[in-house]
Amino acid sequence: MMMKIGNVKIKNRLFLAPLVDITDLQYRLICREYGAGMAYTEMLNIGSILNKSKKSEIMMKTSPKESPSGIQITGNSIDDFKKVGKFIDKFDIVDINCGCPSTRTIDNSSGSFLLKDPIKLGKMVSVLKDFGFNTTVKIRLGFEKNNVIKIVKEVEKFGVDAITVHARLSNESRNVKADWEWIKKVKNSVGVPVIGNGDIFNGKDVEKILDICDGAMIARGAIGDPAIFERILYYLKNGEELDFDLRKNINILLKYIKMEKMNDEFNHWVKRVSCCFLKGFSGSSKYRDRLMKCNNLNEIEKLVQNIKI
Numbered sequence: 395m396m397m398k399i400g401n402v403k404i405k406n407r408l409f410l411a412p413l414v415d416i417t418d419l420q421y422r423l424i425c426r427e428y429g430a431g432m433a434y435t436e437m438l439n440i441g442s443i444l445n446k447s448k449k450s451e452i453m454m455k456t457s458p459k460e461s462p463s464g465i466q467i468t469g470n471s472i473d474d475f476k477k478v479g480k481f482i483d484k485f486d487i488v489d490i491n492c493g494c495p496s497t498r499t500i501d502n503s504s505g506s507f508l509l510k511d512p513i514k515l516g517k518m519v520s521v522l523k524d525f526g527f528n529t530t531v532k533i534r535l536g537f538e539k540n541n542v543i544k545i546v547k548e549v550e551k552f553g554v555d556a557i558t559v560h561a562r563l564s565n566e567s568r569n570v571k572a573d574w575e576w577i578k579k580v581k582n583s584v585g586v587p588v589i590g591n592g593d594i595f596n597g598k599d600v601e602k603i604l605d606i607c608d609g610a611m612i613a614r615g616a617i618g619d620p621a622i623f624e625r626i627l628y629y630l631k632n633g634e635e636l637d638f639d640l641r642k643n644i645n646i647l648l649k650y651i652k653m654e655k656m657n658d659e660f661n662h663w664v665k666r667v668s669c670c671f672l673k674g675f676s677g678s679s680k681y682r683d684r685l686m687k688c689n690n691l692n693e694i695e696k697l698v699q700n701i702k703i
């Protein structure tokens with residue numbers, strides 16, 4: 395099950411996706427505890443790293459407990475990529491976000507906008523490689539039209555160490571099913587490891603995607619459910635899908651809250667992340683409403699401790 399990206403060993407083929415306002419150090423650690431082999435920070439704009447914005451400083455916290463560690467960055471200028479190296483050198487892997495479709499990111503000519511210019515993207519990869527980073531890219535199939543094969547060949551030429559493919563165009567919503575056929579085509583076009591992403595929610599999905607490529611990256615399925623990785627690993631070993639365990643998930647939420655309590659400050663996203671654990675039981679929406687009104691982690695913890703299911 396082990397895999398390698400550049401010179402980094404990863405204990406299995408399951409990746410927690412980068413997720414804005416979710417994958418801080420604590421969330422990454424809890425997903426790793428339940429089996430994720432690799433995890434990345436949320437997407438960080440290089441400008442905000444260079445300006446030492448408070449949010450990026452928090453999101454860039456890492457720990458020897460997360461090994462190997464990964465940061466995801468995006469930007470629009472090669473010069474910025476040249477400047478950012480020394481700010482991020484504690485991470486084992488650096489991933490370039492070329493998939494974010496948000497207007498703010500695209501207006502800044504970064505995120506999925508980069509898919510329009512494979513040569514520029516290749517140069518960004520080569521700048522990071524010159525720094526000595528294990529470098530990956532997370533791409534979509536294209537911006538408005540599919541040019542994924544051109545993109546992957548270009549980044550491979552510049553030395554990329556692995557490619558994650560979110561199998562949709564930038565302008566396609568989640569209602570459009572991810573097209574895994576294209577992940578297969580990418581895998582057949584390059585020699586570096588390919589990680590598949592999009593609509594992977596259970597053990598069977600992972601089994602199918604690992605038939606096509608080298609790794610499976612999970613985003614929505616892991617929001618409010620770190621144990622998804624444990625269930626998937628169980629499936630890969632035993633061929634049986636375990637049921638989601640609500641009680642266990644509440645206990646994992648309590649662990650996550652305890653970890654967040656070790657921070658000096660109360661990060662605003664913790665409430666929304668915690669709410670994502672509270673789904674699918676009677677009265678859950680009432681608990682979510684109450685949680686959103688909490689003012690600190692002690693209040694959240696008390697509320698969650700008293701949940702009756």
Ligand SMILES: Cc1cc2nc3c(=O)[nH]c(=O)nc-3n(C[C@H](O)[C@H](O)[C@H](O)COP(=O)(O)O)c2cc1C
Pocket residue numbers: 411412413414435436437466491492493494532560591592593594611612613614615
């Ligand atoms: C709340 C949320 C935040 C996301 N943030 C990021 C991000 O920071 N960087 C990134 O590359 N993709 C981000 N994505 C996209 C996911 O990583 C992933 O590519 C996409 O959701 C498809 O995977 P899924 O079908 O497993 O959800 C985000 C998605 C969601 C739902």
